[in-house]
Amino acid sequence: MQKKVLKMRGIYKSFPGVKALQNVDFTLHEGEIHALMGENGAGKSTLIKVLTGVYTKDAGEVYIDEADRPVHIKSPQEAQKHGISTVYQEITLCPNLTVAENLFIGRTDELFVNWKKNNQLAETILKSLGIPAKPAQQLSSCSIAVQQMVAIARAVDMECKVLILDEPTSSLDDQEVLKLFDLMRELKARNVGIIFVTHFLEQVYALCDKITVLRNGELVGEYLIKDLPKIELVAKMMGKELGDLANIHNNAREEALSKSEAVIEATALSSSSGIRPFDFTAYKGEVTGFAGLLGSGRSECVRAIFGADRVTKGRLKIKGETVAISSPIKAMRKGVGYLSEDRKRDGIIGDLSIRDNIILALQVMNGFFKPFTKAQAQAFAEEYIRLLGIKTASADTPISSLSGGNQQKVILARWLLTHPDYLILDEPTRGIDIGTKVEIQKLVLKLASEGMSITFISSEIEEMLRTCSRLIIMRDLYVVGELTGDDLSQDRIMYTIAGGENQNVKKQ
Amino acid sequence: MSKNNEKISSARILQIINTVIRHKLFIPIAFLVSLLLLNVFINPGFLRITLGKDSAGNPVLIGNLINILSNATELVILAIGMTLVTASSKGQDISVGAAVAIVGGVIMRVLCGNETQPSTLHAPVLLALLLGCLAGMACGAFNGMLVSRFQIQPMVATLILFTAGRSIASMAMGGLKPKAASAFGCYGNFIPGFPVPTPILITIAMIAMTCVILKKTNLGLYTKAVGINDKAASLNGLHPKRIKFLTFIIMGFCVGIAGFVQASRVQTVNPYTIVPSIEMDVILAVALGGNSLGGGKFSIKGSIIGAYTIQTLTSMLTTLNVNTNAVPVFKAVIILILVAIQTPMVSSLFHNKSSRVLISGRKERG
Numbered sequence: 075m076q077k078k079v080l081k082m083r084g085i086y087k088s089f090p091g092v093k094a095l096q097n098v099d100f101t102l103h104e105g106e107i108h109a110l111m112g113e114n115g116a117g118k119s120t121l122i123k124v125l126t127g128v129y130t131k132d133a134g135e136v137y138i139d140e141a142d143r144p145v146h147i148k149s150p151q152e153a154q155k156h157g158i159s160t161v162y163q164e165i166t167l168c169p170n171l172t173v174a175e176n177l178f179i180g181r182t183d184e185l186f187v188n189w190k191k192n193n194q195l196a197e198t199i200l201k202s203l204g205i206p207a208k209p210a211q212q213l214s215s216c217s218i219a220v221q222q223m224v225a226i227a228r229a230v231d232m233e234c235k236v237l238i239l240d241e242p243t244s245s246l247d248d249q250e251v252l253k254l255f256d257l258m259r260e261l262k263a264r265n266v267g268i269i270f271v272t273h274f275l276e277q278v279y280a281l282c283d284k285i286t287v288l289r290n291g292e293l294v295g296e297y298l299i300k301d302l303p304k305i306e307l308v309a310k311m312m313g314k315e316l317g318d319l320a321n322i323h324n325n326a327r328e329e330a331l332s333k334s335e336a337v338i339e340a341t342a343l344s345s346s347s348g349i350r351p352f353d354f355t356a357y358k359g360e361v362t363g364f365a366g367l368l369g370s371g372r373s374e375c376v377r378a379i380f381g382a383d384r385v386t387k388g389r390l391k392i393k394g395e396t397v398a399i400s401s402p403i404k405a406m407r408k409g410v411g412y413l414s415e416d417r418k419r420d421g422i423i424g425d426l427s428i429r430d431n432i433i434l435a436l437q438v439m440n441g442f443f444k445p446f447t448k449a450q451a452q453a454f455a456e457e458y459i460r461l462l463g464i465k466t467a468s469a470d471t472p473i474s475s476l477s478g479g480n481q482q483k484v485i486l487a488r489w490l491l492t493h494p495d496y497l498i499l500d501e502p503t504r505g506i507d508i509g510t511k512v513e514i515q516k517l518v519l520k521l522a523s524e525g526m527s528i529t530f531i532s533s534e535i536e537e538m539l540r541t542c543s544r545l546i547i548m549r550d551l552y553v554v555g556e557l558t559g560d561d562l563s564q565d566r567i568m569y570t571i572a573g574g575e576n577q578n579v580k581k582q
Numbered sequence: 583m584s585k586n587n588e589k590i591s592s593a594r595i596l597q598i599i600n601t602v603i604r605h606k607l608f609i610p611i612a613f614l615v616s617l618l619l620l621n622v623f624i625n626p627g628f629l630r631i632t633l634g635k636d637s638a639g640n641p642v643l644i645g646n647l648i649n650i651l652s653n654a655t656e657l658v659i660l661a662i663g664m665t666l667v668t669a670s671s672k673g674q675d676i677s678v679g680a681a682v683a684i685v686g687g688v689i690m691r692v693l694c695g696n697e698t699q700p701s702t703l704h705a706p707v708l709l710a711l712l713l714g715c716l717a718g719m720a721c722g723a724f725n726g727m728l729v730s731r732f733q734i735q736p737m738v739a740t741l742i743l744f745t746a747g748r749s750i751a752s753m754a755m756g757g758l759k760p761k762a763a764s765a766f767g768c769y770g771n772f773i774p775g776f777p778v779p780t781p782i783l784i785t786i787a788m789i790a791m792t793c794v795i796l797k798k799t800n801l802g803l804y805t806k807a808v809g810i811n812d813k814a815a816s817l818n819g820l821h822p823k824r825i826k827f828l829t830f831i832i833m834g835f836c837v838g839i840a841g842f843v844q845a846s847r848v849q850t851v852n853p854y855t856i857v858p859s860i861e862m863d864v865i866l867a868v869a870l871g872g873n874s875l876g877g878g879k880f881s882i883k884g885s886i887i888g889a890y891t892i893q894t895l896t897s898m899l900t901t902l903n904v905n906t907n908a909v910p911v912f913k914a915v916i917i918l919i920l921v922a923i924q925t926p927m928v929s930s931l932f933h934n935k936s937s938r939v940l941i942s943g944r945k946e947r948g
Contacts, residue, residue: 382817403819420817423810425879430803437800438819445800
């Protein structure tokens, strides 16, 4: 029997209007990779934050290393001293500092810092982990994936007994994920206990030894991975059977879409983001997708259509009418909606209420001198809270206090409220639980069947295959192919990404 | 049974107290009220308002409260603008004092021309007001352009006008220190025959106008959205730069009105001493109102309460015959206490205590 490195007993934590954790137990042994699973709002992040001292628990005890006396962790620094390191879902480093500074900041008690030595040290660490960043590079100039890896490197480099990875893979591509897994196995061999919070079932089964499942802030149970088939895990997380997921299928694929009218026609469009000129057409009632590796220009294409980046060249027709989209408001007035990729940075207005967040886009379209009355706004908010099943105490709650999936639903509500003809969903399912993912996918298909044209972008190819009837494949800011019908398979996509030519081939 | 009921109702009272304490305007209001009570304690006649006669025999209201309400006018009006600027640009306009001087200078020049002591006004007061407001808004436009267009930090951008403003005002008056005819005095004092000081009426008008604008336009929502997350705001079709610029223009309008009232009080303007360091009091009013100086959500009500709090404090220290040179020290100490109370550290202590009371109340009930 291996030593217990961490034992949490009877943890309670509540926020105004929400009981986030109720009587939750958690045990971690050394050299164990332990998955913490649950839907959004199940209390995973709260449990982690209680453990690391970000939140103060209302009740309960935390023991470390089989000690008899519980420890009281009041801050992340204290957690650090107890050997608990964390990498959060959202990057929590300082973007304005260099990579090396981020690796070492706050970790020394000495008065003077030898940055030269630190930079060398950082270089060694980065090299050994294969992270493509230079120590003296400013962190904000790295991609999100690299930033995430730097955060992990920082946590790994500290003497830690317990490493918490909160959704570390949600912004990494497959290769980077594999690299991270190697790293985790290495740490496991060194007897580090790892708490792994993720929504990706495959990753859990590829890597973990045990699973603890939470639902609605309560403990469902702790299971050995071999005792819990995937389908049962999902059932335990959702309290229902998975079946739904397999049933999602894009029927529109079979229907003849060529006859219907084009909503968006872009010709040789390019923008200040550096995207190469691309052609793109979206038809009424069709779900299209942009596929490609991280940074291949998926988002940049749709941002050009929405006017989020400055369009430098090319022509854009919306519903047959040539338009000049110089700013998002112009695209919105023409019936285009854009749910942005980075929810925290570009989506939510943190301190504002759910109501204000929902009405914002429509309100802006309505104009400066025509504010909705409070009753109107409340009615809109309540309608969509009900429609999308947003879990909240009231429409007055600040959006920042919701879980990731619910925040995403609020942003989705914001765009649905504008009743767009063409809706762009850029990574709408990133970092949210499987139940909500299924809901969003179903919603996309439903909206398309009602005549909306939708572009759906996701890092998960399975998800795109389920929802999209046409995929634009991208590599290195070029459109390298377009797949429809029988060509829509994982293999074909991989092949096209790897081998397609740098032009708009197979335009058909 | 009845005992049980009593416990339930006491728990409910605790709950109500708890919600009141947690209200974001609780501390600003509580402080203003306690300051007023302290004044009553020092001077039992503090709240008394009487109808007297001024030297010309016109009826006027006299009393400490009236003085405070009247003297706070500039502070209140400027605090309204400052709240919006703070919310949208995440910084403060420190040039408001200098801008008030410029407005005052322009108004004096319009009313007096090149004479130092004209017996009649050279132009209609309305024209002076209009040009004064335009001057204020020009100052706002200058600051707003630096902040929104060139993305200079507000405090650095407004430092420019802060440095130059009072000299510009002096130049606007042609280096003279004219005194306008006494007819101009009624806007900063009394309209003959009407007992309420005009500045109070102007304050009420400005507050009412602000309420209407916030109700009838999306200024509030847009400002908050831009202040909290300008990237997200721009993806929702807003133009963050334009909104920041707009708040500075509004600030400029407020400066125009405040400068008009100030100039009318003694019908003369000394650009170098008019409203000394009022910018700090204005910023403080915004902070005392519970607003974050880091931008985002805002409460204009809070700022107005903050402005009256500062004025009450100032006049209290004056009536206590505190040595003029020592006044800032007393003010600083009281402000320190006030600001400390509102820090997250102290307020979480506050909340924990009150929620503990609530929990123990609940336990008793259970």
